[in-house]
Every structure is written in C-alpha cells, then in structure tokens.
Amino acid sequence: MQAFVPWRWRALKCFLPALGLAAGSAGAAPELAGRWEGVADIPGWPLRLLVDLERDAHGQWTGSAILPGRGVKGAPLDGLAVDGCDVRFGLAAAFPGGGGATVPRVALACRADGVLAGSFMLGGLSTSIALRRSGAAQVDRPPANSVIDAALAGRWTGRYELGGVAREVTLTLANRGAAGGGGQLVIVGRRTTTLDVDQVTQGREFVTLRASAADFRIEGRLSAADGTIEGAVAQGPYEAPLVLRRQAAAGQEAS
Amino acid sequence: MRAAAARVALAALLAGAGSPLHAQAMFRGDAAHLGIAASAAPREFHRVRWVFPTGARVVSSPVWRDGVVLFGSDDGNIYAVDAATGRQRWMARTGGPVSSTPALSGERLFATSYDGRLYALDVRSGEVLWKFATEGERRFEARGLHGMQPRTQTFADMYDVYLSSPLVVDGKVVFGSGDGHVYAVDAATGRLAWKFATGDVVHASPAYADGLVVVGSWDGRLYALDAATGTQRWAFQAGVDPLIHNQQGFQSSPAIAEGTVFVGCRDGHLYAVDLRSGAPKWNVDTEGSWVNSSPAVAQGRVYFATSDSARYHVVDAATGRPVQPVGSTRAYVFGSPTVAGDTVLLGVLDGSLQARDRLDGRLLWEFRTEASRANRDWVLGADGRFNSALLFASSWGDANAEGARRQQGVGSFFATPLVVDGTVYIGSADANVYAIE
Numbered sequence: 026m027q028a029f030v031p032w033r034w035r036a037l038k039c040f041l042p043a044l045g046l047a048a049g050s051a052g053a054a055p056e057l058a059g060r061w062e063g064v065a066d067i068p069g070w071p072l073r074l075l076v077d078l079e080r081d082a083h084g085q086w087t088g089s090a091i092l093p094g095r096g097v098k099g100a101p102l103d104g105l106a107v108d109g110c111d112v113r114f115g116l117a118a119a120f121p122g123g124g125g126a127t128v129p130r131v132a133l134a135c136r137a138d139g140v141l142a143g144s145f146m147l148g149g150l151s152t153s154i155a156l157r158r159s160g161a162a163q164v165d166r167p168p169a170n171s172v173i174d175a176a177l178a179g180r181w182t183g184r185y186e187l188g189g190v191a192r193e194v195t196l197t198l199a200n201r202g203a204a205g206g207g208g209q210l211v212i213v214g215r216r217t218t219t220l221d222v223d224q225v226t227q228g229r230e231f232v233t234l235r236a237s238a239a240d241f242r243i244e245g246r247l248s249a250a251d252g253t254i255e256g257a258v259a260q261g262p263y264e265a266p267l268v269l270r271r272q273a274a275a276g277q278e279a280s
Numbered sequence: 281m282r283a284a285a286a287r288v289a290l291a292a293l294l295a296g297a298g299s300p301l302h303a304q305a306m307f308r309g310d311a312a313h314l315g316i317a318a319s320a321a322p323r324e325f326h327r328v329r330w331v332f333p334t335g336a337r338v339v340s341s342p343v344w345r346d347g348v349v350l351f352g353s354d355d356g357n358i359y360a361v362d363a364a365t366g367r368q369r370w371m372a373r374t375g376g377p378v379s380s381t382p383a384l385s386g387e388r389l390f391a392t393s394y395d396g397r398l399y400a401l402d403v404r405s406g407e408v409l410w411k412f413a414t415e416g417e418r419r420f421e422a423r424g425l426h427g428m429q430p431r432t433q434t435f436a437d438m439y440d441v442y443l444s445s446p447l448v449v450d451g452k453v454v455f456g457s458g459d460g461h462v463y464a465v466d467a468a469t470g471r472l473a474w475k476f477a478t479g480d481v482v483h484a485s486p487a488y489a490d491g492l493v494v495v496g497s498w499d500g501r502l503y504a505l506d507a508a509t510g511t512q513r514w515a516f517q518a519g520v521d522p523l524i525h526n527q528q529g530f531q532s533s534p535a536i537a538e539g540t541v542f543v544g545c546r547d548g549h550l551y552a553v554d555l556r557s558g559a560p561k562w563n564v565d566t567e568g569s570w571v572n573s574s575p576a577v578a579q580g581r582v583y584f585a586t587s588d589s590a591r592y593h594v595v596d597a598a599t600g601r602p603v604q605p606v607g608s609t610r611a612y613v614f615g616s617p618t619v620a621g622d623t624v625l626l627g628v629l630d631g632s633l634q635a636r637d638r639l640d641g642r643l644l645w646e647f648r649t650e651a652s653r654a655n656r657d658w659v660l661g662a663d664g665r666f667n668s669a670l671l672f673a674s675s676w677g678d679a680n681a682e683g684a685r686r687q688q689g690v691g692s693f694f695a696t697p698l699v700v701d702g703t704v705y706i707g708s709a710d711a712n713v714y715a716i717e
Contacts, residue, residue, distance in 0.1 A: 075333055091333050093711035099337035099371065129290055173362045246410060246470075257413070258492040259375075 057086075057107065060163060061156035065131075065145035072145070074154070076102070077163040078112070081176060089165040090119050099165025100208075103128075110135035112143075120146050129142075135245060162255075170205030170229040176249035177206070183269040185258050194258070196234070198222065198242070210236055210243070232256075243267065304344040304698055305601075306383035307445035307593050308574060308616065311488040313535040315576030315583070317699035318344075320717060321622025321635060325535035325645040329715040330366025330705065334359065339441050339694035340391075341381040341616075345403055350700070351713060352378025352391050359713075360401070360406060360477040363700065368716060371685065372405035374399055376417070383453070383486070385467060386533060390446045390453045393417075398446065398463070400470055410470035415444070420481045420498045422525035429676045438684040439572075439613065440498075441694055442531065445485040447493070449507055454493050456482025462495055462503070464510055474510030478503060480529070484543075485492030485574075489555060490538040496530020496543060501552070504541075504558060514558030517564025519547030519630050521589025531614075533574040535582075537597065542582050550584055550593070552600060564593060564599035574616040574696075576624070576707035578638075583624055585613035590665070594641060609634060610664040614692075620699040627693025627706055630660055633716065660689045 035124040064073040075091040085265045088102040102114035116129040131154060133143040145154040157226050191214065198208035206225035212218045220236035232254055233244040243266070245256015252271035299382040303310045304318055337357030342351040348369055349361045354377035360369040376394030383390045389403045397415040400409040424431035446457035452464040452473050458481045464473040479499030486495035492513060496502045502516040521527040532544030539552045540561060546567040546643040569589035575582040580602055583594045592607035615627035622638045631652025635644045652660070661667045671683040693709030698705040704716040 087464055093333055093335060094337075094379075096336040098333075098353070098355045098357055166369075191312065221672075224410075228407045229409065231409070231410055 056060060056158070057110070057112065059158045060160045060271060062159040062234070063141075063154060065154040066152045067145075068152070072097065072119070074156070075159075076114075076233075076248040077162040077164040079164050080222055084132075086165055087166070088114065090116060092119055099110035101165075112141060137155075146226050168224075168226065170207065170223075170225045172200055173206035173225060173227050177227055177232060177247060181266050181269040182272055182274040183254075185265040187263060187265045194243075194267065194269070198224070198225070198234075208234075210234075210241070244268070283535045289293055298421055304700060305385070305687070306343060306447060307341060307381035307485045308533065308535065308576075308688070308696065309451055311489040312463075312537065312568055313485070313574060314537060314578065315535060315574065315616055315696070316578050317618050319699055319701055320417075320703055321618075321623040321625055321697075321699045322702055323635075324642055325577055325647055329717050330446040332359070332366050332368070332713040333717075334379065334707075334711050334713065336674055336711055337688065337694075337709040338711060338713055339379050339709070340707060341445075341696040341707045342698040342713065343382050343384055344700050345384055345700060345703075349694075349713070349715075350382050350384070350389060350403070350428070351383060351707055352380060353707070354379055355711070356393070356395075358382065358389070358391055358401065358406065360403075360712070363703070363705070363715065372399070372401050372406035372408065378443075378606060379441060382456075383446040384446050385448040385453075388420075388467065388533075390448065392443045392446060392455055392457075394443065395460070396446045396457070396459075398453060398465060400453075400467070409496040412463070412465045413468045414461065414463060417458040418481065419458065420483070420529060421499070424524045427675055428526045428680050432505050434683075438472055438681040439614075440481070440483060440531070440703065442485075444483050444495075444561075445533075447486045447488055449493070451489045452507070454486045454623035455490070456484060456486065456497070458483065460497070460499075462486065462505060462510070463658075464493075464507075476505055476510045476512065477505070481527060484530045485533040487534045487536050487541075490539075492544075492555060494534045494536060494541050494555070496532070496534065496545070497569075497629065498529035500528050500530075500547070501544060502534070502547075502553065502558075504539070504555070516551070516553050516558045516560065518545045518549065518551065521547070527568065531570070531572040531639070532545075532584075535575050535577045536579040538596065540585075540595070542575045542577055543574060544573055546570045546572065546583055550575060550595075550600075552582075552597070553620075561629075564589070564600050566593075572614045576617045576619045578619040583617040584620060585609055585615075587612045587614065587618065587625055592636070592641065600603070607636065607643075609661070611666055614694050616696040618699060620697075620698045620704075625697040625699065625704060627695055627697060627708075628692070629687065629690075629692035629694070630664060630709070631691035631693065631708065633693055633697065633704070633714075634704060644670075647714070647716055649708055649712070651689060651691040651710050655690065657686055657689060659687055679709050 033189045045059040078088040086107045090100045097119045098117035105114040112133040124200045129147040133141040139182045141156040183194045195211045195215045201207045207223040210220040224235035226233040242259045245254045298669045334353035335670045340352035344457040358372045364391040374393035389401045398412040410701045419436040421436045425435040446455040462476045478497035481498040484496045486493045493505045502521045504513040534543040550564040570587035573585045594604040611630035618625045624636045631649040633647045688709040691708040695707045707713040
C-alpha cells in the first residue's frame, strides 16, 4: 500500500539532502560510514549480509560486502550511489552465477531508529532488508595492479593443451601508466580469442595475470635469467600446464 | 624486557616443569602436535573482544605471529588479523576452501587449499611466493558410505571437513593430500623433495619427532616416514570397515611425546603406538564412537574427545587408564583440545567452546555462538544434544549430507582454540573468528 505523504513533507524531503540531513530521519543523519550488518528476508532462506561503507581519499563513497555462508568476503559494491541517506548498490561480484537482470540490487534508506532499511532485488523479485551499524568500516579494496618490471614486460609465447585441443598463446605485457601492468592475450586453437589482461600481480618471483572478463588466469614462476614463466593456465575448474618463453622485440635478440 | 621474561617464565611454569615455551606456529602448536598453549586460558568468561566475519565456515585453526592471528577460511582466503583490534591486515585468495591450519616458518606462511595446492606466502604481506600443485584434492568417498543409500552409490564424506595442515621441519613442508600422497616440499623453493603414496585420502596432519614424520591415512594405516627421504619406517594397521566404511580412517592427527605416538581413529579407538617400532602400547575403546579429535598431551596425561558419544577423556599417557571420570560434551567433538595452563579448551559441534579444569575436568565456562543460542531449525534438543530425529530424515540420496549441513548451522566449532596472552581465538562454522577473554 502506498503511504500518504503530505505535499509539505514531500517538498521538505527534496531539501533535506542538500542540507546534509537524512530524509526519513527524525534527528541527525546517522553516520553512514561503518560496518552494517543484517539480513535480506528471502523467504525460507534469510540471507546474512555485511556491508562496509566509507569515503575514499577523494571523498567518494566506496564499499564492499561479506556474505557469510556464501563464500563471499570483500566483494566490491558496484554502482554504489549515496544520496543523502539513500544508499544503492549492486552485488554482481557476490553472485557470480548471475548476470543481466539477475544481478542483485540493494536500495536502502535511513530509518528513524538508525537502521538502514529497504529492498533487496534479485531475479525480478524483491524482499525487505534491514542493516544495523555494528562497527567501523573495514572495506576490502581490490588489489592494485602491479607496475611490472622489465623482466616481465614484453612479448611471451607458449602452448598448452586442454580437452585434447592444442592452443598457442601470445601474451603482450606493458605498463599502462597509473593503472599498472596490463596487456593482451591471444589464444589460437580451433578459433582465435583475444582477451584483455586487466589484472596483473608481480611478486618477487610469482606472477598472476588475469583476464577478468573471461575468468581466465595465467600464473607461474618468473625466471628473468631463463626468460620463462613456468606455471599454468586456468579457467574456472579447468587448468593445464603452460611454459611461456620471452620473445625478442623487433630489432632485439632474445636473452 | 622484564615483562617478556616474566611471560616466558610463566609459560614454562604453566606448561609443566622442564617443558619449553610452546610455539603457536602450526596446527597443535608445534611439530610434535602436543596441543599446549603458550599461555593460560581465562578461568572464567568475560567478554568477546572482537568478531571477525569471513565468507564461509572456518575449520582452520588460528596461529600466531607478533600480534597477528593467521587462519584460513572455507571462503578460499587466508587472513592475517590484528589480534588486538580484530582488523584485517591482509587477505590472500586461493582457488578453494582453506580447510587447513597454516604453518609459519621464518617469514613464510604455508597452507593447503582445496584447489589442490600448497601455498607459500610472505607472512607480513600475504604475497604469494610460490605454489606447489598436488594431483588434486577430494574428500574421502566410498560406496554406501555410513549406510547411505543406494548402497552401490559412491558418496563423498560430509564429515571429511579438514585438509591436512602442513608441518615445517628441516627446511621441508610436509603435508597430506586428497590424492593419497604425503608430500615434502622444499620450503624455500617449492620444489618436491619426496612423496609417499598411501592407500587413500590423507587429510590428517603430520607430526614430527626424532627424524620421523607420522601421519594417518583414510586407508586405515598410521605411517611413520623418514623425514629426510620419505621412506616408510613402519605402518600401524587400525580397523577397517569394508561394509559401510564408517569405522575406518585417520582424521585425527597424531601427537608425539616421550617416544609414543597418540592418535585417534574413526574405528572407535585412541591408540598409543611406539614411535620407533610402530608397536601398539595401549588403546582406549570408545565403543564405536569416532575419535576425530587430535589428542593433547601434557604432564603425563592425554586429553581427547569423541564424536557421537560426546565424551571427554583424560587418560594416563603411560597406561591409557582414565585419570578423571569421563565427561560429557553434550554434542559431537571434532575439534582438538588445547591445554592452556590449568584449563583445557575444546570446541564442540553444537557451537559451544567449553573450558574445563585440567585437573578434575569440571566445566568452568562456555561460550556459545549466537546461532547456537538461537537454536534455529531446532538443531539441538532440550538436552543440548543434536536433534538427530529431526535432522536425519532418511538414509537416501543427499539427506544425510543435508542433515550434516543443518547441524553446522549452529556455528559448530571444528577448529582448535589458540590461546595467547590470556585471549582465546577460534573460528566457527558460522563464518566468524572470535577473540574471547
């Protein structure tokens, strides 16, 4: 049932966010930054949810979610929008089996009792959700891409076999300014697939490269002396051994 | 400096005359797996200092390094959490549930994951240093397991909850795998040093003493291997159950003291076996109740608990005779006791952490998870025991697995408590890790 809202209250509600006050709150706006904990009332299957919200160094809201029991810790909140006391975000990373309309969305607003309450929407369905502040925020930030060094930057080739099909791999890596390392992966098997390598972690010896759009990963031990990355490719549950060898750039000799 | 010296002296006193300060760097504390804490546990419950939520069940037991608590979670991550504040220092992702306890050596942390890999991480940052791939993980499985039907169907064991926790000895990381092998991997390079094939899943955790690695397999044998070469020195054959495979396998990890190996078995016994020869010394018959709990050994006594019969035993290490009346834990115990001063701590699958007097076994205090107190789904009956009539409706198909999953809904404690500076740290199936004072 639609609640009756007097016109004066409606008008006031428009001004409250501009004043930094919480619409719907009897007193001062609650501090949104923090850890919020509660349950989405999916019938017969209450979904526990912890949401961490805080402003980053640039004053922008950022957040992550924990879903105990679903194996989710630190999933980023996508499309996070905070308007006064209204909070909206998606949880695509917490529900990787979804996509499109099945990406869960959460819409919350402050209540007078300090609770963030609203709707949890998934697969065209909607249910109530209520979160209570339980402490300081502990936002998990996605790991930053490494700035790669000369031993890793460049062109690499290798070959792996999966399901009886041989695949030739060509990997090109470079630094992308402030974004750190990244590159392109070309896989030639029965067909040719080109992937953007958007997540790069270079440790002292161990390297992880990920094309997140395809959940495709290459990882292994980098030997600068041998010019090899010895490890494996993996996509979901499937993996195969792979040795990548450095290729000389045009006009250079392979080390 | 004086405070540190006093702590060392106190710990030595608490652990027993002549005992060294026990490390908290791997499963059961140290390589011998004695289960003795470095400090005394509180004699009464005061408060929960912090709760750290993860994304899934925590059966991994925490270890300690310089004010940081480190553990794995079935959400696939390894965590480093500030012991004072409960705030995360770092988180490292693996490719599967981390149902093992990390081991620390130097600046490295080692842990196994259900993705079939042993991880070596920088203990300060969580950076991956190397990974070692086994032939792959799997749970113990058998046809008609536990009497599940149809009896010709192969079922994975829902109670095979742990992975083998690594042991670090002489520069090698030793651990068991679901592929049936015991592996030794060079701690510095991640290269294979040796591997030894058993007859089935190895999810118990190896212990070490006098040049021998001792570990049990689900094939029903307890193996002693030369730590340097992996050569078998002896094998002790425990019970087997060819019919429903219920009364078989080592899920308990051994403790080694004074030339004796103490280990529980699913065949319903706690065994004492000679370390040099593998000859049996004595056993405690638990009348068919699994001993998945890994025993603690302190001051000439062996502490362990049972699963279905929910009993807490304290026996003489030399003879196996009881030195205390057998106590009731109310519900199944898979977790292992920690001896912390004059207190013995034990996690129970009903979501309670129980603290008992070490000398007489009386219950001093208990902490229960919120889910345990709420008793959603009536998992527990009025007597505090599992409401098995409700939980296990049928032996067909996945009904047993569903019942076991519901059981854990009360926040079962599969993990072993860590006690440092009077604070108890333990993870729960409710996905939280608790710091309790």
